[in-house]
Amino acid sequence: MNGRAEPLLDTSAAAAAIALHAEHLTGIVLPTDGAAMIGARIGRRLTALGLADLDAYLDLLRSPAWSDERHHFISAVTTNESNFFREPHHFEHLRAKVLPPLIARARRGGRVRLWSAGCAVGQEPYSLAMVVLDMMPDAGLHDIRILASDIDRAALANACSADYSTASLASVPAGMQSRFFTFEGDVCRPIPAVRELVRFRELNLQGYWPMCRPFDIIVCRNVAIYFAPETQHRLWRRFAGALGTDGRLFLGHSEHIPTNCGLPLRPDDVTCYRRLPDHPDVGAWS
Numbered sequence: 001m002n003g004r005a006e007p008l009l010d011t012s013a014a015a016a017a018i019a020l021h022a023e024h025l026t027g028i029v030l031p032t033d034g035a036a037m038i039g040a041r042i043g044r045r046l047t048a049l050g051l052a053d054l055d056a057y058l059d060l061l062r063s064p065a066w067s068d069e070r071h072h073f074i075s076a077v078t079t080n081e082s083n084f085f086r087e088p089h090h091f092e093h094l095r096a097k098v099l100p101p102l103i104a105r106a107r108r109g110g111r112v113r114l115w116s117a118g119c120a121v122g123q124e125p126y127s128l129a130m131v132v133l134d135m136m137p138d139a140g141l142h143d144i145r146i147l148a149s150d151i152d153r154a155a156l157a158n159a160c161s162a163d164y165s166t167a168s169l170a171s172v173p174a175g176m177q178s179r180f181f182t183f184e185g186d187v188c189r190p191i192p193a194v195r196e197l198v199r200f201r202e203l204n205l206q207g208y209w210p211m212c213r214p215f216d217i218i219v220c221r222n223v224a225i226y227f228a229p230e231t232q233h234r235l236w237r238r239f240a241g242a243l244g245t246d247g248r249l250f251l252g253h254s255e256h257i258p259t260n261c262g263l264p265l266r267p268d269d270v271t272c273y274r275r276l277p278d279h280p281d282v283g284a285w286s
Contacts, residue, residue, distance in 0.1 A: 014054035018042065021061055022077045025070075026151055027206045027235075028226045030077065041076050045069070075154045079226070082120040085127050085171045087221065090250050093269040094131055094217075098248050102144075102216050103136045112144040115215045115242075117205060118223035119148035122159030122198075123168070126190050128219065129197040130172075130180050140196055147211070149203035156200050162189045205235060214244035221271075222252035233261065240265050243275040 015035035022030050030038055035054065042057055049069075051057050060069055085091055102112045114132075116125040125148035132139050132146075150156050166188050169177050181188045203209065205223070218239050224232045232255075239249050240263045251257070251271045259266065268274040 012054055014058040015039070017058050018054060018061070022073075023228070025206070026074060026077060026204065027228075027231045028077055029228050042073075045072055045076055048072075071153045075152050078152045078155070080120040080150075080152060080155045081222075082123045083171055084123045084169060085173075086124065087253060087271075088171075089270055090219075090221075090272065091127065091131055093272055094128075095135065097269075098217065099132065099135055103132075103139075106136070106139070106142040106144045110143065111213075112142075113213070113215045114144075114146040114217040115211075115219065116146060116148040117203075117218060117220040117239075119150050119156075119159060119200070120152075121155050122148065122162060122200075123164075124148070124219060124221070125159075125198045125200075126162070126194055127172075128217075129190070129194045130176055132197060133180070133193060134176065140193055144197070146198045147201060147215075148198050149201045149205075151202070151204045153202055156202055160200050162195060163187050164189070206231070209238070209242070211242070215242055215247060216244055217248050217250070218243060219250040220252075221250060222254070225252055225254050236261065236263055236265070240275060245275060245277045247275040249273045249275070 012035045015038040018038055019030040022028050030041070039054060042054065045051075046053070046057060049057075049060070051060070060066065061073070106112045114125075114128055116128060119125050125146050128146050132144065136142070136144070148159065150159070164187070166183065166186050169181065169188060172181075177188075180191055180194050182191060205220075220235075220239065224235055227235065236249075236257050243249060248268060249257075249265060249272070251273070253271055255271060257263065257265055257273055264276040265273040266276060
């Protein structure tokens, strides 16, 4: 063993087994015959652990030592690409139609909850917080909060630290950059008022959801695109159950919920769906 593992270039049974393990744990579908791709994803772990190949890594996943490797494996197979104000039309729809009545409710003393599901390293929930504060500067004094969850513990650590490159602000309007960020050299951070609206939690969308009260807005974009169709439908059903009446679900530009799927969700804008009122319960979502 030379201490530096190279990704495998041929199809292997180990790659197929690792792909199935990833799908069972995270819902993410990796090609079961793509040893090169899986080797590329796992390659750094092979090097870090001093393992020769995917077969050795598979042996680790099947051993008691797996509990120590689990979160590294999740980080290896998940994709954490995100940007501030990604898919701007969603934020325009939030401003024009969705947030005004929710802000009015919060000012009357009501509860408002948003959920960024699959928040990666934090740009999405912080973008939501900036829009809320832009429309309601005293939001922090009211019962309005944003839950930001992700399965990847390493991504969440980066989201909590909230250190971003100034280059990452290219999609943030100039006025918001100056109002909502502090700068130190090439590093910028959201101001405390933005960060205080967001609560980060580790959560596997395929597992148990501990939240017990409904959400007004759920944003889950470019997450389910990696899932099998049946896994997607199960997630849509759980999201529908987690939304309050007239709640909105925002998906990624390549994700779509059929209108004939039997769920109380109807298109409200581009890849935005509204929870219908007076619709039979869709079942448990937690």
